[in-house]
Amino acid sequence: MDSIFLEQLITYGTVFLFCAAIIFFYLRKKSRTSKQTLEKVATAKEEGLYEPVSLHPYIDPNACIGSGACIKACPEKDILGMVNGQAQAVNASNCVGHGACFHACPVEAISLRIGTEKRGVDLPHVNENFETNMKGIYIAGELGGMGLIKNSVEQGQQAIDSILKNKKRNVEGAIDVAIVGAGPAGISATLAAKKHGLTSVTLEQDSLGGTVFTFPRSKVVMTSPMSLPLHGKAKLYDTSKAELLELWEKVIEEHDIEIVENTKVENIFPQENGTFKLVTNTNTEHLANNVLLAIGRRGSPRKLGVPGEDTQKVAYRLLEPEFISDKKIIVVGGGDSAIESALLLKDENEVILSYRKDKFSRLKPKNKEKILQAEEDNSISIIFNSNLVSINPDTILLKLEDETTKEYKNDLVYIFAGGELPTTFLEKAGVEVTKRFGYTVKKHR
Ligand SMILES: Cc1cc2nc3c(=O)[nH]c(=O)nc-3n(C[C@H](O)[C@H](O)[C@H](O)COP(=O)(O)OP(=O)(O)OC[C@H]3O[C@@H](n4cnc5c(N)ncnc54)[C@H](O)[C@@H]3O)c2cc1C
Numbered sequence: 341m342d343s344i345f346l347e348q349l350i351t352y353g354t355v356f357l358f359c360a361a362i363i364f365f366y367l368r369k370k371s372r373t374s375k376q377t378l379e380k381v382a383t384a385k386e387e388g389l390y391e392p393v394s395l396h397p398y399i400d401p402n403a404c405i406g407s408g409a410c411i412k413a414c415p416e417k418d419i420l421g422m423v424n425g426q427a428q429a430v431n432a433s434n435c436v437g438h439g440a441c442f443h444a445c446p447v448e449a450i451s452l453r454i455g456t457e458k459r460g461v462d463l464p465h466v467n468e469n470f471e472t473n474m475k476g477i478y479i480a481g482e483l484g485g486m487g488l489i490k491n492s493v494e495q496g497q498q499a500i501d502s503i504l505k506n507k508k509r510n511v512e513g514a515i516d517v518a519i520v521g522a523g524p525a526g527i528s529a530t531l532a533a534k535k536h537g538l539t540s541v542t543l544e545q546d547s548l549g550g551t552v553f554t555f556p557r558s559k560v561v562m563t564s565p566m567s568l569p570l571h572g573k574a575k576l577y578d579t580s581k582a583e584l585l586e587l588w589e590k591v592i593e594e595h596d597i598e599i600v601e602n603t604k605v606e607n608i609f610p611q612e613n614g615t616f617k618l619v620t621n622t623n624t625e626h627l628a629n630n631v632l633l634a635i636g637r638r639g640s641p642r643k644l645g646v647p648g649e650d651t652q653k654v655a656y657r658l659l660e661p662e663f664i665s666d667k668k669i670i671v672v673g674g675g676d677s678a679i680e681s682a683l684l685l686k687d688e689n690e691v692i693l694s695y696r697k698d699k700f701s702r703l704k705p706k707n708k709e710k711i712l713q714a715e716e717d718n719s720i721s722i723i724f725n726s727n728l729v730s731i732n733p734d735t736i737l738l739k740l741e742d743e744t745t746k747e748y749k750n751d752l753v754y755i756f757a758g759g760e761l762p763t764t765f766l767e768k769a770g771v772e773v774t775k776r777f778g779y780t781v782k783k784h785r
């Protein structure tokens with residue numbers, strides 16, 4: 341009897357110890373993860389990456405069950421983390437707003453928000469038909485607050501449907517619709533306009549594809565099929581940037597559509613007869629009965645206004661750095677885009693980084709570490725307190741800290757001086773814009 345009791349005691353004891361060990365390791369892991377996440381949150385606050393300017397996930401603490409599905413689903417690094425068994429935003433400013441986390445959450449504890457309680461974000465007024473307070477000016481895509489390729493594509497065609505329904509005005513000599521921007525929303529609107537036989541023009545300040553064209557990574561995440569006018573359903577889930585751009589280019593070509601690239605709409609002037617005159621940086625003018633703004637939220641690159649800036653060797657983003665070698669390059673700027681570009685170019689080229697301030701601030705920690713290392717091993721020359729004053733065919737002129745100017749041999753210039761947000765552009769056209777603090781743009785699937 342005693343031996344049976346002893347045996348049972350040992351069995352129960354072993355089970356108890358085993359369970360206790362599992363609980364111990366689980367709690368230890370949870371506490372470590374929480375500690376690591378809180379450290380990252382503290383760094384994000386220091387680096388100014390905690391308060392996001394654009395779309396980002398908001399986690400409802402009363403609904404989150406700590407499944408961690410959102411963290412696994414997010415293809416970006418350290419945007420979300422776990423604290424005490426619940427998800428928490430970390431580097432929310434790096435969120436690209438594609439909502440993989442939102443779709444992955446099994447209990448719908450994540451919503452996508454724009455602006456936070458502390459940091460407001462300008463959003464234009466748009467009604468359910470995508471029309472703004474200015475009758476005849478419509479907005480589709482991310483500019484209205486809703487991110488994601490698929491949503492923008494849907495909104496582009498829905499806005500054209502609304503224009504078709506509201507087509508009361510038809511002033512002779514004016515096209516039915518001028519579409520501004522050729523990102524996912526603008527492309528889809530262009531195809532929808534063609535499908536419905538509307539007369540239209542699409543003006544793009546850069547190249548076809550919008551933000552997708554400038555993705556730093558080739559992977560594109562789409563959580564559900566995208567329906568493209570004149571093409572039908574495109575089941576591209578985990579696709580690539582190249583595949584998506586190829587599809588858009590193919591449909592556009594097949595239907596003989598022209599998208600006017602490298603043409604920025606600078607002003608929209610409402611006319612007395614209800615039409616709109618669009619004026620571009622290439623001095624062209626377009627008269628339209630309706631305008632669809634599909635310009636996203638990233639704005640236009642800020643120019644320095646220095647002589648020579650309009651030449652071919654100047655660019656405001658870096659594409660295909662792998663094809664650039666043996667060049668003398670100046671990168672202007674001190675933000676993450678400038679640093680990342682300089683780092684990508686430094687191994688095959690001679691790179692000068694010119695920054696107008698005396699030190700870097702608000703950089704991603706990894707970028708800061710890498711750029712200072714590059715300066716130390718002389719693979720990049722950093723010139724703080726300097727300003728680009730002119731760009732010549734084979735040289736550039738920099739104004740240095742001591743107010744002297746110095747000429748440097750140069751083949752290429754990359755300027756990363758931030759962007760002009762679309763708010764002023766919208767307000768000049770009469771579109772009302774309001775600052776939103778923590779505005780929920782996506783709540784339900
Ligand atoms: C790094 C990154 C990764 C992302 N990954 C994904 C992803 O995997 N899946 C996903 O669904 N979404 C992703 N997104 C979000 C997605 O790219 C955007 O939601 C989408 O591109 C918005 O489309 P849009 O047409 O509204 O605007 P945009 O794509 O921003 O296009 C706007 C266009 O308007 C042009 N424009 C602006 N002003 C003017 C003007 N005055 N005159 C003429 N043209 C003008 C711009 O040059 C631009 O081409 C990502 C975003 C980023 C930044």
Ligand code: SF4
Pocket residue numbers: 396397413414415416419420434435436437438439440441442
């Ligand atoms: S929206 Fe995309 S980038 Fe932002 S947290 Fe969710 S999955 Fe990550």
